[in-house]
Amino acid sequence: MTGYLKIENVDKTFSRGGASTKVLENVCLRVEKGQFVSIIGHSGCGKSTLLNIVAGLTKATSGVVLLEEREVNAPGPDRAVVFQNHSLLPWLSAYDNIRLAVDKVFGATTTRAKRHEWTMHNLELVQMVHARDKRPGEISGGMKQRIGIARALAMQPKVLLLDEPFGALDALTRAHLQDQVMALQEQMGNTVMMITHDVDEAVLLSDRIVMMTNGPQATIGEVLDVPLRRPRDRISLATDPTYLECRQRVLQFLYERHRYVEAA
Amino acid sequence: MTMPVTHNDSAAPLYDDEIEAAFRRRRTPLLLKYGGNIRDFFAAVVPPLITLGLILLVWQLLCVRPDSALPSPSRIWSEANDLILHPFYETGSQDMGLGWRVLTSLKRVAVGFGLASVAGILLGAFVGQSQLATRGLDPIFQILRTVPPLAWLPISLAAFRDSQPSAIFVIFITSIWPIVINTAVGIRNIPQDYRNVAAVLQLNQIEFFWKIMIPSAAPYIFSGLRIGVGLSWLAIVAAEMLTGGVGIGFFIWDAWNSSRLPDIFVALIYIGVTGFMLDRLVAFIGTIATRGAQAS
Numbered sequence: 131m132t133g134y135l136k137i138e139n140v141d142k143t144f145s146r147g148g149a150s151t152k153v154l155e156n157v158c159l160r161v162e163k164g165q166f167v168s169i170i171g172h173s174g175c176g177k178s179t180l181l182n183i184v185a186g187l188t189k190a191t192s193g194v195v196l197l198e199e200r201e202v203n204a205p206g207p208d209r210a211v212v213f214q215n216h217s218l219l220p221w222l223s224a225y226d227n228i229r230l231a232v233d234k235v236f237g238a239t240t241t242r243a244k245r246h247e248w249t250m251h252n253l254e255l256v257q258m259v260h261a262r263d264k265r266p267g268e269i270s271g272g273m274k275q276r277i278g279i280a281r282a283l284a285m286q287p288k289v290l291l292l293d294e295p296f297g298a299l300d301a302l303t304r305a306h307l308q309d310q311v312m313a314l315q316e317q318m319g320n321t322v323m324m325i326t327h328d329v330d331e332a333v334l335l336s337d338r339i340v341m342m343t344n345g346p347q348a349t350i351g352e353v354l355d356v357p358l359r360r361p362r363d364r365i366s367l368a369t370d371p372t373y374l375e376c377r378q379r380v381l382q383f384l385y386e387r388h389r390y391v392e393a394a
Numbered sequence: 395m396t397m398p399v400t401h402n403d404s405a406a407p408l409y410d411d412e413i414e415a416a417f418r419r420r421r422t423p424l425l426l427k428y429g430g431n432i433r434d435f436f437a438a439v440v441p442p443l444i445t446l447g448l449i450l451l452v453w454q455l456l457c458v459r460p461d462s463a464l465p466s467p468s469r470i471w472s473e474a475n476d477l478i479l480h481p482f483y484e485t486g487s488q489d490m491g492l493g494w495r496v497l498t499s500l501k502r503v504a505v506g507f508g509l510a511s512v513a514g515i516l517l518g519a520f521v522g523q524s525q526l527a528t529r530g531l532d533p534i535f536q537i538l539r540t541v542p543p544l545a546w547l548p549i550s551l552a553a554f555r556d557s558q559p560s561a562i563f564v565i566f567i568t569s570i571w572p573i574v575i576n577t578a579v580g581i582r583n584i585p586q587d588y589r590n591v592a593a594v595l596q597l598n599q600i601e602f603f604w605k606i607m608i609p610s611a612a613p614y615i616f617s618g619l620r621i622g623v624g625l626s627w628l629a630i631v632a633a634e635m636l637t638g639g640v641g642i643g644f645f646i647w648d649a650w651n652s653s654r655l656p657d658i659f660v661a662l663i664y665i666g667v668t669g670f671m672l673d674r675l676v677a678f679i680g681t682i683a684t685r686g687a688q689a690s
């Protein structure tokens with residue numbers, strides 16, 4: 131087993147002034163190419179921190195992240211991030227938000243017309259062509275998140291990093307977007323690392339679920355393979371024994387063995 | 395048994411609806427379409443007009459005696475109405491309409507304030523970006539900011555030995571501080587999210603400046619510019635009183651020296667109205683330029 135994306139012995143300590151807290155301890159994870167991996171854990175355990183280390187936005191205190199055997203230590207478009215709160219630039223239209231990324235990544239290699247086409251193509255992927263000229267302030271939360279996903283996909287990243295992409299959405303919109311993301315991933319075979327704290331979402335979308343223990347000094351407690359065939363359908367899965375079994379395992383981990391403890 | 399009831403129920407309201415609709419059709423355009431706008435217009439214009447009328451009335455009553463120290467509105471009108479009615483006449487090097495004088499002053503403000511805007515935004519961006527620069531420079535800015543415009547004039551005259559660049563320098567140095575300070579605050583308040591986006595996209599310094607910094611800090615920058623333009627206008631009038639030339643400030647000084655008090659009152663009105671319009675102009679550009687910049 132080689133691993134496309136490898137996280138090796140990553141530790142992270144935040145220190146401010148004299149106080150320092152060790153948030154992550156000895157995190158090791160391998161993700162294969164084309165795999166969809168979810169990271170689940172209680173709030174504040176360090177999921178975003180881990181994702182930011184992979185994105186290169188935060189530096190690990192020790193340990194390395196390797197992508198295709200090369201160490202990553204700075205952010206870059208090969209690891210596109212869909213942020214927890216969409217992070218669209220509010221002064222740009224939906225189109226321009228995506229176009230900015232497209233221009234930056236493909237500006238040197240493709241023509242203007244091609245970049246326009248590619249931007250439109252990505253708007254189509256998330257069914258947002260009708261909102262191309264709207265600014266983030268004028269569209270709903272779900273639409274914003276879709277533009278954020280389109281922006282990330284448009285960079286053709288080697289790894290797509292999703293930080294609770296559906297966390298702020300209502301249940302119906304969330305289900306709709308989950309289906310869309312699943313379809314897109316099947317279509318394009320992206321390697322995805324997604325943070326979530328929704329058990330159903332994790333089981334539905336992932337090939338593997340990485341369960342993190344509670345912080346401080348959180349680490350990977352257990353990794354669960356989800357052997358469900360794709361394409362998956364949420365309605366028929368609701369009664370599927372494998373699905374229920376996986377769901378049960380994650381729930382046990384989160385609520386029996388690693389119960390959420392209120393930070394002292 | 396149900397039939398007649400249904401019939402009654404449906405027929406009667408239909409009739410009423412028709413009448414009412416016809417009635418409404420005739421009345422809505424005037425009342426509902428324009429009524430709101432007209433009312434808004436009057437609500438905005440009438441109260442200031444009333445206040446103005448009252449002030450003029452009280453003023454007139456206070457200064458109506460022929461030996462009063464200050465001229466009454468009616469005397470101002472009778473002695474200086476040419477200045478009000480003909481802002482753009484020109485007959486000699488010092489005999490011209492107040493419109494020309496205001497334009498001369500505005501030209502100086504444009505140069506001084508323009509330079510202050512560019513320099514202020516760049517300096518503010520630098521200061522806002524760096525913790526160290528903030529710590530080192532911010533206290534100095536806060537002190538310099540409080541120096542009144544005229545206090546700079548002697549230094550400026552000594553340095554430039556000419557009144558024209560001195561006046562411009564005074565505007566520059568007066569208006570730059572709020573621009574610097576506000577820009578720096580705006581840059582410091584750029585959300586981490588936007589910085590993260592820029593980092594993932596690997597924007598370089600120049601791209602970051604134009605695509606993230608300026609639009610994100612624009613609301614702060616414009617509030618700095620608005621304060622700055624107000625200070626510029628304060629400074630130019632004061633500076634011109636001392637440096638001479640053809641500006642509106644010198645006109646006041648000149649009028650004072652030749653005891654033309656009514657002219658001074660008219661000049662004050664010109665200055666006030668121009669300052670008000672400058673402020674509104676910058677605010678207007680600001681609202682257009684920062685549309686959508688508010689985070690959501």
Ligand SMILES: Nc1ncnc2c1ncn2[C@@H]1O[C@H](COP(=O)(O)OP(=O)(O)OP(=O)(O)O)[C@@H](O)[C@H]1O
Pocket residue numbers: 144145153171172173174175176177178179180327345
């Ligand atoms: N810049 C920082 N400085 C100091 N401590 C930090 C910093 N960022 C995160 N932490 C701490 O690290 C811990 C993990 O934070 P993180 O944001 O990774 O949690 P999370 O698992 O993503 O939580 P959530 O599910 O609520 O998003 C928290 O206790 C937090 O207080």
Ligand SMILES: [Mg+2]
Pocket residue numbers: 177178179214293
């Ligand atoms: Mg988080």
